Amino acid sequence: xxxxxxxxxxxxxxxxxxxxxxxxxxxxxxxxxxxxxxxxxxxxxxxxxxxxxxxxxxxxxxxxxxxxxxxxxxxxxxxxxxxxxxxxxxxxxxxxxxxxxxxxxxxxxxxxxxxxxxxxxxxxxxxxxxxxxxxxxxxxxxxxxxxxxxxxxxxxxxxxxxxxxxxxxxxxxxxxxxxxxxxxxxxxxxxxxxxxxxxxxxxxxxxxxxxxxxxxxxxxxxxxxxxxxxxxxxxxxxxxxxxxxxxxxxxxxxxxxxxxxxxxxxxxxxxxxxxxxxxxxxxxxxxxxxxxxxxxxxxxxxxxxxxxxxxxxxxxxxxxxxxxxxxxxxxxxxxxxxxxxxxxxxxxxxxxxxxxxxxxxxxxxxxxxxxxxxxxxxxxxxxxxxxxxxxxxxxxxxxxxxxxxxxxxxxxxxxxxxxxxxxxxxxxxxxxxxxxxxxxxxxxxxxxxxxxxxxxxxxxxxxxxxxxxxxxxxxxxxxxxxxxxxxxxxxxxxxxxxxxxxxxxxxxxxxxxxxxxxxxxxxxxxxxxxxxxxxxxxxxxxxxxxxxxxxxxxxxxxxxxxxxxxxxxxxxxxxxxxxxxxxxxxxxxxxxxxxxxxxxxxxxxxxxxxxxxxxxxxxxxxxxxxxxxxxxxxxxxxxxxxxxxxxxxxxxxxxxxxxxxxxxxxxxxxxxxxxxxxxxxxxxxxxxxxxxxxxxxxxxxxxxxxxxxxxxxxxxxxxxxxxxxxxxxxxxxxxxxxxxxxxxxxxxxxxxxxxxxxxxxxxxxxxxxxxxxxxxxxxxxxxxxxxxxxxxxxxxxxxxxxxxxxxxxxxxxxxxxxxxxxxxxxxxxxxxxxxxxxxxxxxxxxxxxxxxxxxxxxxxxxxxxxxxxxx
Numbered sequence: 001x002x003x004x005x006x007x008x009x010x011x012x013x014x015x016x017x018x019x020x021x022x023x024x025x026x027x028x029x030x031x032x033x034x035x036x037x038x039x040x041x042x043x044x045x046x047x048x049x050x051x052x053x054x055x056x057x058x059x060x061x062x063x064x065x066x067x068x069x070x071x072x073x074x075x076x077x078x079x080x081x082x083x084x085x086x087x088x089x090x091x092x093x094x095x096x097x098x099x100x101x102x103x104x105x106x107x108x109x110x111x112x113x114x115x116x117x118x119x120x121x122x123x124x125x126x127x128x129x130x131x132x133x134x135x136x137x138x139x140x141x142x143x144x145x146x147x148x149x150x151x152x153x154x155x156x157x158x159x160x161x162x163x164x165x166x167x168x169x170x171x172x173x174x175x176x177x178x179x180x181x182x183x184x185x186x187x188x189x190x191x192x193x194x195x196x197x198x199x200x201x202x203x204x205x206x207x208x209x210x211x212x213x214x215x216x217x218x219x220x221x222x223x224x225x226x227x228x229x230x231x232x233x234x235x236x237x238x239x240x241x242x243x244x245x246x247x248x249x250x251x252x253x254x255x256x257x258x259x260x261x262x263x264x265x266x267x268x269x270x271x272x273x274x275x276x277x278x279x280x281x282x283x284x285x286x287x288x289x290x291x292x293x294x295x296x297x298x299x300x301x302x303x304x305x306x307x308x309x310x311x312x313x314x315x316x317x318x319x320x321x322x323x324x325x326x327x328x329x330x331x332x333x334x335x336x337x338x339x340x341x342x343x344x345x346x347x348x349x350x351x352x353x354x355x356x357x358x359x360x361x362x363x364x365x366x367x368x369x370x371x372x373x374x375x376x377x378x379x380x381x382x383x384x385x386x387x388x389x390x391x392x393x394x395x396x397x398x399x400x401x402x403x404x405x406x407x408x409x410x411x412x413x414x415x416x417x418x419x420x421x422x423x424x425x426x427x428x429x430x431x432x433x434x435x436x437x438x439x440x441x442x443x444x445x446x447x448x449x450x451x452x453x454x455x456x457x458x459x460x461x462x463x464x465x466x467x468x469x470x471x472x473x474x475x476x477x478x479x480x481x482x483x484x485x486x487x488x489x490x491x492x493x494x495x496x497x498x499x500x501x502x503x504x505x506x507x508x509x510x511x512x513x514x515x516x517x518x519x520x521x522x523x524x525x526x527x528x529x530x531x532x533x534x535x536x537x538x539x540x541x542x543x544x545x546x547x548x549x550x551x552x553x554x555x556x557x558x559x560x561x562x563x564x565x566x567x568x569x570x571x572x573x574x575x576x577x578x579x580x581x582x583x584x585x586x587x588x589x590x591x592x593x594x595x596x597x598x599x600x601x602x603x604x605x606x607x608x609x610x611x612x613x614x615x616x617x618x619x620x621x622x623x624x625x626x627x628x629x630x631x632x633x634x635x636x637x638x639x640x641x642x643x644x645x646x647x648x649x650x651x652x653x654x655x656x657x658x659x660x661x662x663x664x665x666x667x668x669x670x671x672x673x674x675x676x677x678x679x680x681x682x683x684x685x686x687x688x689x690x691x692x693x694x695x696x697x698x699x700x701x702x703x704x705x706x707x708x709x710x711x712x713x714x715x716x717x718x719x720x721x722x723x724x725x726x727x728x729x730x731x732x733x734x735x736x737x738x739x740x741x742x743x744x745x746x747x748x749x750x751x752x753x754x755x756x757x758x759x760x761x762x763x764x765x766x767x768x769x770x771x772x773x774x775x776x777x778x779x780x781x782x783x784x785x786x787x788x789x790x791x792x793x794x795x796x797x798x799x800x801x802x803x804x805x806x807x808x809x810x811x812x813x814x815x816x817x818x819x820x821x822x823x824x825x826x827x828x829x830x831x832x833x834x835x836x837x838x839x840x841x842x843x844x845x846x847x848x849x850x851x852x853x854x855x856x857x858x859x860x861x862x863x864x865x866x867x868x869x870x871x
Contacts (some may be wrong), residue, residue, distance in 0.1 A: 006384050007103055008054035009138035010377040015047040015124075015133035016040065016162045017198065017312050019257040019304060020237045021264040022171060024220045024230065030179040031078070031155050034220065035234040038170045038187065038241050039162045040199060040314070043371030049124075050113050051131035052381040053139040055106035063108040066381075067128070074110075082133055083108065090140035101235040103140055110135070111381035115222040120121055120741060129156035130163035134374040146373065147216040150184040166190045166372035168245050170238070190370045193248050195317040199324060200366040201358070202336070203281045203309040216738040222272040225263075233263050241489045250316055254302030257314060258289075266305075277307050279363030280694060285311035292326050317369075322346050327365070330355045333478045335470055336365040336764040339448070360670055360696030363475060464622050476670045481619070483665030485626045487556065490658040492630025496638050497647055497654075498566040521578060525585040532586035536593050544594060546675040546853040548601035549666040553704050555595035556662045560655045562587040571644075579810070605671055663704060669698040674794060674852045677707050680722075682847075683801040692845040711804035718772060720804035722797070725776040731765045762796035775800045779860040794839075794852040 022037035063083060064784040065072045074080070090104040114124055120461060133153040137144060152160035154171075161183060162169040167190040174182035219226050237260045244252035268275040282305055289303045300319040304312050325346030332342050350358070466472045542552045565584035569577045599619075607615045641650055672695040674682065681698050685691065693701075711720040725731035765776040777796045839849045 004056065004058040006054055006056040006058070006382065007101070007106075007139060008052055008380055008382050008384070009135050010050065010052040010380050011131055011135045011138060011374050012044050012048045012050050012377050013127045013134060013163050013352075013374045014371055015042045015049075015127045016157065016159065016167065016169065017042060017306065018162075018240050019253070019302065019314075020234060020260050020761035021306070022158055023264055023267065023424070024226060025158075026173075027177075027179065029077075030182075031158050032182050033158055033173045034178045035230045036173045036238050037159070037162070037234075038168070038238060039159070040168055040196060040198070040370055041163065041166045041190065041373060042368045044113075044375065045371070046366055046368035047132040048115060049127040050115075050377065050379065050381065051128075051135040052111045053132070053135035054111075054382040055107070055139065057101050057106055059109055061107060061108040061112070065110045065112070067112050068114060070371075074599065078129075078156045079132075082129065082136075082152055084144070085152045086133065086136045086140060086157070089142050089144065093140070105771045108136070109382060113381065125157040126159040126163045129153050130374060132156065133160070134164065138376060147183055147185055151180065154179075154182060154184075154405065164373060167192065167370060170242070187242055188245050190372055193245065194370060196367050196370040197315050197317055197320065198366075198370075199313045199315070199327065200368065201311040201313070201327070201331075201362045202287055202364045202366065203279065203311065203361055218273075218275060219267055219271045223267050223270040225232070225270040229263050229267050233260070236431040237263075251299045254299045254314065257302040257304050265305060277309060278305055279309045279361075280697070281357055282309045282311055284354045284357035284361070285313070286357060287643050288314060288350050291345075291350055291354070291410070292323055292348050296322055308435055318804045320344060320347060324367070326350055327358070330359045331362055331365055333470070334362060334364045335476070336367065338367045341367060352750060357696065360475065360699075361694070363470075402471045464618060464625065466607075466609075466611055466615050466618050468609060468611075472611055473606045474608060475671075476668050477606045479668035480606075480665045481622060483661045483668065485622055487658050487661035487665060488623050488626045489630045489633075490545075490654050490661065491556070491559070492627050493637055494560070494651060494654045494658060496631070496634035496642075497651055498563040501639055504708040521581065524578070525582055529585045529589040531591040533593055536590045540594070541597070544597040545601045547677075548598040549669055549671070549702070549704055550707075551594040551829060552598040552602065553659075553662055553666050555591045555598065556585045556659060558594065559590040560658060562591070563655070564651065567647065602669060605669070605673070667699075670695045672846055672848050674847060674849075674854065676709050676722075676797065676854050677702060679794065679797050679852070680709060680711075680801055680852060683798050684805060687802065687805050692841055695846050701848065711801070720773045720775060722775045722800045722804055723777070724855040725765065725778050727859055728778070728861055731776045731778050761792055762799075764796070764800055764803060773804070775803055775859070779858055793854050793858070794849060797852075797854055 016039040016599040018037050018039040020036070022033050023036065023214050024034035026032050026034050063074050065074045065079070074083075088102045094100045094102055094104060112128060112131060114127070130153050133149055133156065137149055142149075146164040150171075153160040153164055158171070162171050164609075165184055165186050168187040169184055170187050171184045173184065174180070176182070220528065237256050240252060241256045242247075244256060265278055268277060288301050290300045292301045293299050296319075300315060300321045302314045304314070306312070313323065321344045323346070324341055325344035326348040328337065328342045328344060330350065333336075461469075540551070562584035565580045565587070569580045569584070572580055603612055603615050603619070637650070641647055671678065678695075678698050681701050682693050685693050709722045710718045711722070712718055761780045763778045763780065765778060767774045767776075777800055779792060779796065842849045
């Protein structure tokens with residue numbers, strides 16, 4: 001054989017989702033489970049791992065693995081166990097047949113790609129190790145059956161042994177110490193019950209906080225519920241599930257599936273410390289399934305959750321409309337829907353609160369069903385001669401040697417697939433499939449009408465949406481932009497009606513008016529506009545970003561108010577007309593500042609891939625296109641609507657619709673940066689329930705226009721006002737002289753020695769007068785750009801809210817007094833877990849705690865410490 005020959009084999013392997021879960025190991029080294037399990041193998045058209053196993057004497061010494069384009073460690077015990085077992089079996093073949101190439105002695109190069117997120121609760125390790133074992137077995141030409149190979153795959157990932165079969169598969173736990181009876185076997189072929197479907201709600205594509213392996217070890221060691229699950233629950237569920245599959249009894253299948261999922265996650269929660277793979281979106285999906293079943297009067301959908309937050313919902317094809325149709329209306333903007341799915345109609349209208357949580361938390365969906373096991377492939381991720389820098393793949397069925405080159409954008413999305421015929425040096429563009437799977441040679445784009453239309457559609461798509469949408473922006477982007485485009489449409493028509501009135505106000509059509517009068521009026525309007533711009537930016541510039549949703553909405557109120565002044569200006573006397581037109585111009589200037597600054601803050605929130613400039617450019621393209629349509633419709637409107645009463649009535653309708661669209665748009669936005677209002681909502685809820693709200697949940701409670709930093713009691717009466725001190729004098733202001741004033745700081749920040757400066761922190765100035773208290777926050781520490789808007793600001797607001805929420809907190813303070821300068825300070829005892837708020841917990845809920853936007857430029861003071869002799 002040639003020293004440089006590359007031997008290779010490719011296979012695809014499926015994902016399987018267990019309906020009776022495997023959790024816990026009786027022998028971690030051999031990956032032997034504490035209980036049996038049963039799963040459904042899903043279709044590879046939707047979820048699959050493609051793996052090419054290759055070996056060559058020309059490869060560098062040592063095995064290598066490339067996963068989704070990145071080098072991965074192969075030194076782990078699980079991977080090495082698979083390599084060792086497979087090499088031993090190949091070596092036995094080579095010893096038996098000496099003429100065989102000595103592949104067992106050559107370095108292995110494994111290249112694998114998933115079409116779904118890795119390590120995010122979608123059984124990625126199962127498909128990965130199943131594909132790895134099957135591909136190497138094909139490379140080594142091993143005669144072992146899938147059941148025998150499952151003994152090897154099990155050592156890499158326990159659930160991988162089930163992915164070596166299609167259909168409905170059991171992993172028998174076995175009882176032998178060496179694990180030779182712990183393997184997978186087939187319960188039923190996919191063809192036995194082909195109507196089984198699954199809808200996967202992808203809640204997070206992020207890597208899990210607690211891996212399955214470490215989670216299992218914790219549960220086995222500490223959970224009492226786990227012992228009952230292994231001894232009683234799982235054996236009962238296995239028998240019931242196998243019977244349900246044999247009889248194709250979906251209601252029993254669904255009941256066991258949901259009960260087992262609940263049992264599994266209860267064991268995780270019973271672990272010490274507890275493990276929580278599910279989140280609020282997961283629990284909302286459970287409620288949705290319950291509502292679907294209640295509306296149907298029987299069980300037609302079943303939920304299950306592996307070690308992650310993603311919901312897998314099983315249903316039969318005959319109930320697709322009822323199940324899929326319940327989710328598609330609220331998740332129509334996310335990717336993954338198959339053709340026709342959005343047209344399915346369900347009689348179930350999900351509860352508004354449940355729908356809102358699901359809509360804000362699901363990033364994509366996957367529609368799939370029961371499928372077959374591993375399939376040998378002619379698509380290669382490794383070249384025959386050299387290690388390619390690009391992704392080169394041998395095309396199935398090609399008469400000549402052709403490779404497929406995949407071209408990706410910055411988000412990882414495949415934008416083009418090129419077929420390169422190395423013999424003729426001809427390059428053609430391969431057609432993209434709906435599922436983003438590898439195309440065949442027969443699907444080559446030429447100059448057909450269908451291809452032209454598809455190309456035009458993609459051009460339009462890329463012209464108005466950020467490249468990589470929806471992954472390149474936040475999930476709330478499309479909702480906001482939809483309503484923003486609608487409001488721009490109505491605003492354009494309103495503007496045309498107002499502009500006609502402006503021209504009349506300038507004297508167009510009036511023989512007594514002069515050009516000089518119009519010019520002077522224009523100069524006056526422009527001058528006032530510039531002054532208004534400067535004044536408004538000076539007064540409100542700092543508060544627009546923290547309150548960007550409010551000022552985005554106020555901008556349109558300013559603009560619509562200006563439209564009404566323009567509209568009525570022709571009917572005023574000359575001086576009132578001038579005043580109206582000038583005031584309208586000032587309002588438009590204020591609108592420009594508020595809209596521009598707030599849009600910049602919103603764009604910063606939407607951009608996820610360092611694509612802020614592109615996002616702004618695409619927004620301008622959207623507004624331009626909508627504006628053109630608005631001009632066309634508006635030109636028709638102004639032609640036929642001329643009477644004063646009709647114009648006024650139409651303006652009122654347009655303005656209300658315009659403001660309504662704008663309100664709905666900003667209501668869609670779910671900012672993950674805390675301002676004063678969001679922090680107050682979040683902290684108050686935490687103090688009452690010890691639960692941390694997500695950005696979506698806080699957004700649903702947020703007031704767009706009217707809000708002040710106050711805490712109210714159960715009667716709705718204001719009991720406390722909170723704010724940052726504008727200066728040291730403001731905190732000590734004379735209007736508090738007659739009140740009882742205390743200065744409060746967390747005890748853990750009051751341990752400095754005399755003569756030293758305080759660490760960056762805060763002091764709360766609490767003034768109690770009558771039934772209303774005022775808390776003013778003094779930030780401590782030398783000001784610097786890195787400290788101007790840090791975690792101290794957020795924690796200061798948290799403790800201020802704590803004091804406001806429970807005025808009896810004074811009884812919890814220490815009687816000992818410290819001196820910050822000459823200021824007596826009470827200490828908050830924060831040793832109790834009920835009073836702590838961990839910033840990591842906020843981050844896990846989706847909040848950005850590194851840049852709180854409460855009051856970035858509040859003054860910071862430095863206070864020296866003095867002993868009593870120095871006073």
